[in-house]
Amino acid sequence: MRWMRAAGRGILVAAVLLAGNSGSGVEAEHSAPRGRGPMTLVTAGDLTGYLSPLLADWNSEHPRERVTLVELPDSADETRAQMISELRSGSDRFDVLNIDVAWTSEFAAAGWIAPLARDRFPLDSFLRPVVETATFDGRLYAVPYVTNAGLLYYRKDVLDAEGENPPSTWAELARQARTAPRHDLDGYAGQFLPYEGLAVNIAEAVYSAGGSILRNDGDRVTVDSAAARDAFTFLADGVREGWISGEALRYKEEESRLAFQDGRLLFLRNWPYVYTEANARGSSVSGKFGVAPLPGIDGPGSSVLGGSNLAVNRNSRHPASAADLIVYLTSERVQRQVLTEGSLPPVRAALYEDPELIRALPYLPTLRQSVLSAVPRPKSPRYDQVSLAVQAVAQDVMALRQTPAEAVERLARELAAISRRG
Known part of the structure; x- marks a missing residue:
């Protein structure tokens, strides 16, 4: 589930199967006397193996609440489907769920996850924007676990040879990308295959042009704007002019990474x-x-805020222990390991200013800047439908089957229809 590394690696769903009672950290209206006991931690693929040491530490400190790791398929769609199947049935198999930030609104609106008590968790220690991803309808429904923001990778050796600095605007990016063939490179790629990654790339382009897609937790459609038309035009022009190659339209995260890592891409x-x-x-x-930060229409742009949040199943029999596990996973010590062992961006703000970590990971200041200027994906209780609509429209634009103006009008109509559904 590579987009959740972000998404990134190791999206986590914790299933806590416990027995006992204490202050739960879950709002009282959804709590009841509960116990403590063994736990099952369910993940959509711990690709770096960092979870086992964390769980070993937890198990040594909580011998009566040992955690067993269970991994779901490494696919966002499959993981979400399996989680929803359990939640819809009223199952208490998953007590704590580490859900993609875009799912928080959907799961909260469906009544599958319980509101959480804000004072139980160290929210003031987190990067400011990440907390917004964990709220819905003014309430806290999850706790940020890892964050993510898109970055612009560029061939420094090539730009140095051209006497160029990394681009901060779309015009600069397009101009520099057109020089790529002189160096036997393709110009620019993102994640343009029709899947969640394409929806993220489109949202970033709209945000970077000063626009938005939805507001008011999905109740208001705002995509019909000059900013959205500019965003679609930027990407369509890239395909038409060749600095976005036809091959790039088939890229997901890994395909695009390999293209860059193998020396085939400038940006x-x-x-x-x-x-x-x-x-x-x-x-x-x-x-x-x-x-570098992502470029925008007139200056540095905005990334979509990625990552995952820890939430508690509304039907959990063990909310007190579930809350304890969330506190543990978001502690500064564990968050440091999430970064150094799991290659996942932590939510603890202080880690981004740690001199030792910056020496080891020089991109941290740029990532911090990108996270602080990032915007969550559109909030909607029907986010899966919103994402599919964005993907379908974007695919037609980038295949040059539909003009940007036509695409924005179509997307506005489809999103309005989604928002009217119960």
């Missing part, structure tokens, strides 16, 4: 995990690339 929009991979032994671009 890449992707998540922070690429930094470590592209600098690894055997990479064709190790030591030859840099990282």
